[in-house]
């Protein structure tokens with residue numbers, strides 16, 4: 721079992737909540753102003769962090785799967 725984060729850029733407004741909540745998983749692109757997913761497949765022991773990132777997004781643009 722592994723974790724897989726997905727970022728839907730069509731839904732992203734660039735609010736940066738994800739980066740502020742989980743700076744090791746998300747950043748904001750200087751040029752586009754939108755989110756960048758730094759770690760699409762975080763290790764299993766980062767589940768809490770990944771779930772926090774999902775909850776941080778007011779646009780529901782971040783999803784998490786166990787694959």
Ligand code: SF4
Pocket residue numbers: 727731732733734735736737738739746754755776777778779780781782
């Ligand atoms: S929290 Fe959501 S809407 Fe805001 S920058 Fe991150 S992915 Fe985009």
